[in-house]
Amino acid sequence: MSRIVGIDLGTSTSEIACIFDGTPKLIPNTRGHLVTPSVVHIGEDGGIVVGEDAAEYLFTRPDCTFMEIKRLTGSGERLRAHGKEYSPEEIQAMLLRYLVSCAETSLNETIDRAVITVPAYFTDVQRRATTKAGELAGLRVERIINEPTAAALDYGLSNLRECKNVLVYDLGGGTLDITVLELFEGVIDVKASRGNNRLGxxxxxxxxxxxxxxxxxxxxxxxxxxxxxxxxxxxxxxxxxxxxxxxxxxxxxxxxxxxxxxxxxxxxxxxxxxxxxxxxxxxxxxxxxxxxxxxxxxVVSTKEPMMTALQDAKLSPEDLNVILLVGGSTRIPCVKALVAETLSAIPQSLVDPDLTVARGAAIQAGLLEGSLSEADLVLTDVCPYTLGIAALHRGVYDDRMIFDPIIPRNTTIPTERSKLYHPAVDYQTTARIEAYQGDSSNPENNERLGDVLLTGIPPARHGKEPIEVTFSYDINGILQVKAAVVSTGRAVSAEISTTGVKAMPVLDLRKWEKAEGAKRCRPLIRKAEKAIARGDDLSDDLQILIDQLKEALLLKNEEQAEEIRALLLGVLEELT
Ligand SMILES: Nc1ncnc2c1ncn2[C@@H]1O[C@H](COP(=O)(O)OP(=O)(O)OP(=O)(O)O)[C@@H](O)[C@H]1O
Ligand SMILES: [Mg+2]
Structure with missing residues (x-):
């Protein structure tokens, strides 16, 4: 089998590496540099120039020279040069092709397999688009791995005997990733990831x-x-x-x-x-x-993802033994200071912030091709998002759409989870299963990912014909949704794809009282909470409404808050 290379396809810079004699080595580009600017120039004659040479054209021919294309990954946007259109993936493919050709020259062999890194917080769509870019470059993308996880692999390989809690803070040219993981004698167990795909x-x-x-x-x-x-x-x-x-x-x-x-x-x-x-x-x-x-x-906005990732990993800052700073932007003094202040520890320079991700990608490649032994290094990663569907909650008083999580955020991957649902209406023969990503109980406040349409459901009274919905999230972070009629086995499935999915903030519902308009809702919420504490019949309905009301307040969505407030009032009146 041929060799597998590891590629860090960055917003500003890209690197390629592979395993030599059991250790990761960066491969130089045609100019002899280990770091290649992620810039592509397309000439009048269709000739492609990449890296430092392309960067020079940014000043003379900015109309046909592209930089920071990673931001557009999976966006569906079109780029133009000399009257021709290109997808961001096609431009990324040119960059990948160049890196691979540098490696081919340097190693004097043909390369057609790669591990490519992506931000941990990249969505399903962005991961698919990255895989597509690899394929367009003629590569078999053997694995997509998360950038902070790659950094952890690099650190892990040089510290095989260690048992430590690690936080990776990766701030590059275009993205922020925070990953909390446990390193235990070569086992890298990712506990939680948070981030922002639009910060760098x-x-x-x-x-x-x-x-x-x-x-x-x-x-x-x-x-x-x-x-x-x-x-x-x-x-x-x-x-x-x-x-x-x-x-x-x-x-x-x-x-x-x-x-x-x-x-x-x-x-x-x-x-x-x-x-x-x-x-x-x-x-x-x-x-x-x-x-x-x-x-x-x-810079301060990076504090929330650090704290959320720690909470999700059930750790506090004092539990951390190692903080890895990754990405060029962590050289900024006020960024370092914020990390130090938030985690009450001074991060040390333990990995090379520019090269560690590519080294980690090469290590993953080495594990796959067998040049490194899996007995030494084992990796588990997580799905950073909560994924689920919009389901109708049939309340006694009112029916309400709720977001029903199927894969909770930071579940170890690969994972497959199923849940049973029932058509909401009598004699319903089709059901649209809508997949969402987010942490709000109200689907409207989450990001819609896409849907699958299940037809041919045997007509029956509502609640009689169960439908099984299965979400599978693979090792590359790609989601598959399947819906099946349990009684007949009839099923549909789709790889869920959409464009421009953005990360939603995780709201801390406990802070609702600080929100604008909270005062007006307080008596009502208290009353409802008391009814739940008494173990009232309508407890489920009340809890959904309370959560959704608190959320609407925190999101400053007045219209939504007013609507839910009226509903809550109605349910409470029903009770008295
Ligand atoms: N000494 C420095 N001080 C401040 N910023 C720096 C320094 N060196 C590099 N940078 C910045 O770091 C960014 C590039 O970092 P890096 O190469 O790690 O990003 P990337 O991997 O291309 O991006 P991403 O991981 O977000 O896709 C650029 O914005 C660059 O200006
Ligand atoms: Mg990077």
Whole structure:
């Protein structure tokens, strides 16, 4: 069998590695570098240039040069160059092809199998899209593994005798991943993962760009909302992509420099022309203190996933023995400080933040190809999301759609779970099974993943004909949904796919009283809770309504809160 390579396909940079003599080794690109910028340029003649060579075209031909494409993985967006359209996966495939060709040259052999890493918090759709990119590059994708898990494999291989609780904090160019795991003599047991697929160094660059421009121009020119993503793609008089590329490069240089210096001087003469045709230059100094204040909100937002991952792993910060910092953005002093403050421990440099993920991918490849022994290193991973379906709860007073979890978040994978449901209506012959991802009891507040339609259900009174719904989540993090009529065995199944699924926040219902409008609902909620405590018949109904009301308050969804409040009032009146 041929060799398997490990690839870290990053937002900003990508790396490729494989196992040599029992240890992971990074393979250099054509320029002799271990780290390759994730940039692809498509020439007029269709010729493809990747990496450092492509990065040079960002300034001269930004119209046909692509960067940070990972953000678009699975989005269905189309990219254009020379009048031709490309999917993000096709561009990713060009990047993969280049990395593999570097390895082929270096190893002097053909390579057609790979392990590719993805953020732990990547959704099912994004994982499928990554696999697709690998296939388009002519590779058999043997495994998709989570980036922080890869880092843990790398650490685990060099610390085989250790028994430790580890937190991996991975902040790269485009994504944040937090993973808590237990390392026990070579067994890596992932306990929990949380993250944000839209947070990374790229966002810090854009904040700097925005702040600089804000100072130069009137605010109406800059209508772009940083938090929504790419100001480069905003419609604005700043359509001069070359100028924006110069600005972006300077912003990134500034950010990187401020990791080791107290200030950075921008000198961007004649950057672009303002509306009146006058040239605008940027000459100013930015201090680390200023930068810290600009990015503070985003950096602090990484605290919640750290705490949630710890809670899900049933650990507190004191239980942690090792904190692994992964990704280029963990070099930022205020990021390190936040991790230290949140976990009450100073993270040490235990792995190479740039190379560890690719090394881990190579280790996984080695385990698969047999060049490393599975007896030494065993890995279990989790599904970071709660997955389930929308089901009708038939209350005594009222019927309500609820989200019914089938696979709770942080279940060890692969996993297959089934539950029985009944058609809600008499003589119903079809049922649409809608899959959702999230932690809200109200499906509306979760992300809809897709559906399968089960037909041919034998007509019967409601509640008589059970339907079995099975969710299978495989080792690559891909979900399959199956629905079957129990009595006849008739079944449908689908790989659930959708576009643009985003991570939903986990709400702490205990904090509902702090929400706006909570005061008005308090007496009602108290009354309902008392009824439940008395063991009232309608307890189930009441609990669903209480949870959904608290959630609506926390989500500031007034309309929803009002509707549920009225329902709750109705149920309570029924009781008296
Ligand atoms: N010294 C530094 N100080 C601050 N930021 C840095 C430093 N070095 C690199 N970065 C930033 O780190 C990011 C790239 O990190 P990395 O290569 O780990 O990301 P990636 O793997 O491409 O992204 P992701 O894992 O999110 O897909 C870029 O935003 C880069 O500007
Ligand atoms: Mg990375």
């Amino acid at each position: 160094g790229k966002d810090f660059d854009e904040i700097i760009m925005h702040k600089l421009m804000e100072a130069e121009l009137s605010s109406d020119i800059l209508s772009g909302d940083i938090s929504s993503g790419d100001i480069l793609s905003q419609e604005s008089p700043l359509s001069d992509k070359r100028a924006l590329m110069r600005l972006k490069k300077a912003a990134e240089d500034c950010k990187i420099s401020l990791s080791s210096h107290e200030e950075y001087r921008f000198s961007l003469p004649f950057l672009f022309s303002a509306g009146d045709g006058k040239p605008v230059s940027i000459e100013r100094t930015v201090t680390r203190t200023e930068f810290d204040a600009w990015v503070r909100e985003k």
